[in-house]
Amino acid sequence: MAERGAVSTGPLDDLGRSCDLRARQRDGAPCRVLPLAAEQDLARETSASLLDIERAALASGILPERYLRNTTAFSLTDQLALLGASVLVCGLGGLGGYVVELLARVGVGTITGADGDRFEPSNLNRQLLATSATLESSKAEAAAERVALVNEAVIFRSISHFLDKDGFAAAIREAKADLVVDALGGLAHRLALQQAASEADLPLTTAALAGFSGYAGVVFPGRPGPANLLGAGDAGAGVEETLGSPGPTAALAASLLAQLSLQTLTKKVDAQNAPTLVFDLADLTFEQIRLA
């Protein structure tokens, strides 16, 4: 994880006065909770950002209230690591919309979302951010607006144009990313994104779907991933052109993609046990496979 500087606690040292003891840590010990209203007051009273306040609180063993139900699935240490992390999400459609939503709600501190596309009517069946209000508008801008609504502590940067391999590499650098998320649609650019992550020595999480089937996985630098096997498809698309992309499959694949991203950021998976899961909702098949 890239070091983003020590957490400054200067004007926040007396955080404890705003806290009560509602949460429990994994070992059962009580944990102080910073109420959301107190956090917002503190941001108004000081020049500190909500993200800095939340990180300072966690560094002092105090859990911001918005993350109360993250515990104890995520420990305070995990939560602090997530708030200090930067993730680049490429693709903000059926997968990326849900992924950004979940990463922001769990509390990944900095998210860069890239998509040059605009919403169209065929997105309405599955894409979280596609609504009658957002049709024809930028997916990247819609994601920025959504993150501001669901977690105002998260820093969200949008890239509202399509990226090629050089663009992926530049976006990874500019985001100072700890993790790259492949939430792209189609097969044409997935290998280029995997290679860009590998060349930046970063892990990549990836998922795709067609009909009721899909996969999700983690790819560590220099290791093979699904993109190495799946090819570029016919005119850049896979069998989803025939089977479609129904909402439940998209939401499941996105949830797996978000969870694998969080596990990677909190060091619960590594190159030796990097999982790839294939699934079929038609008969509820779920199987972890090894690609090499």
Added chain:
Amino acid sequence: MITLEVKCFATLAKLAPEGGTYEAEDGLTVGGLMERLSIPAGEVKIRFVNSVHVGEDHVLKDGDRVGLFPAIGGG
């Protein structure tokens, strides 16, 4: 004779053996199984046997679980 458990994903599902099991003679390879099931080799991108990706020339054993996965890229 060997009995295999065969799972075909997405567009390949319609070519799966009935009941998901297939009986064959010893020595059958994954590629040979695909041919028997009339699954074009070009349509299968990930072949896994007992959860591990293998080549088409992988020789199958009794009780093996075979998974065949096409080019899925939707997002």
